[in-house]
Amino acid sequence: MTVRSRPLSPHLQVYRWTITMTMSIVHRATGIANYAGSALLVLWLVAAAWGPEPLDAVNGLFGSWFGQLVLFGYTWSLTHHMLGGIRHYVWDFILGMEAGQREMLAWANVIASVVLTLLIWTIFVWVG
Amino acid sequence: MREQIITQKTIADPRSHYGDAKASTRHFITQRLTGVSNIAFLLLLLFVVVRLAGEDRGDMVETIGSAWIGLPLALLLGIVTIHMRNGMRDILEDYFHGRTYRLYMMLNTLFCLIIAVAGIGAILKLVFWG
Ligand code: HEM
Numbered sequence: 438m439t440v441r442s443r444p445l446s447p448h449l450q451v452y453r454w455t456i457t458m459t460m461s462i463v464h465r466a467t468g469i470a471n472y473a474g475s476a477l478l479v480l481w482l483v484a485a486a487w488g489p490e491p492l493d494a495v496n497g498l499f500g501s502w503f504g505q506l507v508l509f510g511y512t513w514s515l516t517h518h519m520l521g522g523i524r525h526y527v528w529d530f531i532l533g534m535e536a537g538q539r540e541m542l543a544w545a546n547v548i549a550s551v552v553l554t555l556l557i558w559t560i561f562v563w564v565g
Numbered sequence: 566m567r568e569q570i571i572t573q574k575t576i577a578d579p580r581s582h583y584g585d586a587k588a589s590t591r592h593f594i595t596q597r598l599t600g601v602s603n604i605a606f607l608l609l610l611l612f613v614v615v616r617l618a619g620e621d622r623g624d625m626v627e628t629i630g631s632a633w634i635g636l637p638l639a640l641l642l643g644i645v646t647i648h649m650r651n652g653m654r655d656i657l658e659d660y661f662h663g664r665t666y667r668l669y670m671m672l673n674t675l676f677c678l679i680i681a682v683a684g685i686g687a688i689l690k691l692v693f694w695g
Contacts, residue, residue: 465656472649478610478642479684485625486687496619515607522600529597561615 460521460543467518474511512557517550584658592651599648606641613638626695635692639685646684650677 452458481499484491498504524542527533533542575581616628629635653673661669 468652469656472653475645475649475680475684479680479687482629482687482691483683485622485629486690489622492622492625500619519604519607522603525600526597557611562618565615 455540456543456547457539460524460546463547464518464521467514467521470511470514471518474514477507477511509554509558513550513554516553516557517546520546520550520553592654595651596648596655599644599651602641602644603648606638606645609634609638609641626691629688630691630695632692635688639688639692642684642688643681646677646681649680650674653677 477499481495484495499508524533524546527542533539613629613634617625629638650673654670657666657669657673
């Protein structure tokens with residue numbers, strides 16, 4: 438009789454890459470990004486309440502190429518996390534958990550978040 | 566919570582429980598409910614930002630200063646900070662415990678409180694005092 442050796446303690450690197458795993462990590466990462474991003478929103482609101490000069494300064498910062506880059510990333514992060522949250526609600530009803538379905542939902546999550554973000558920026562910033 | 570020493574006996578015992586079942590269920594439900602509210606927040610935020618990005622103070626006062634927009638925005642922003650604190654707790658619980666956890670949790674509460682007070686304060690200023 439052959440004796441199988443005991444399994445080693447698993448570590449992150451030993452797992453095969455999967456889209457579902459990646460989307461789980463990204464949901465956490467976007468949660469953290471949204472957490473930090475709330476400071477940008479509050480900075481804008483406080484500047485507006487404060488007076489015209491602070492508001493001009495914040496508008497200048499947000500209007501710069503770097504500010505726009507950050508705000509574009511923030512838009513994507515919010516969109517992706519929102520869709521990821523809705524995915525959690527689907528799972529809460531024990532739906533979409535089967536093999537194939539969960540991969541489909543994960544891909545839909547990324548693709549829809551990118552499409553929505555580009556749509557928002559195209560309609561309201563680049564064209565509007 | 567007190568720092569717990571987890572022995573092999575505790576792990577082997579199927580009756581041992583980790584964490585606080587009641588509090589964790591409450592955190593789970595809080596996160597779902599505040600998440601739904603955050604969808605409404607994001608829609609209102611999109612409306613406000615599209616109208617006001619780069620605009621001057623007069624326009625900000627006109628739009629956010631309107632109670633119909635300002636007050637819901639203030640309320641929804643308050644709920645966002647609950648979601649932020651609760652979500653960050655989830656993350657901290659995964660990577661820290663004991664004193665370190667409590668320290669980070671305190672900083673988490675402090676940050677979310679500052680966001681809530683500054684954000685809601687600024688909106689109310691625009692609504693009631695222009
Ligand atoms: C407004 C900005 C938002 C911020 C700052 C934020 C922040 C966070 C954070 C920090 C977490 C913890 C992540 C983790 O445990 O890995 C989280 C989790 C979660 N968020 Fe958000 N979030 C926001 C918007 C939303 C929206 C719009 C929804 C719903 C559509 C949502 C639904 C959820 C859910 C369901 C979880 C729990 C996920 C789980 O159980 O693992 N969030 N959020």
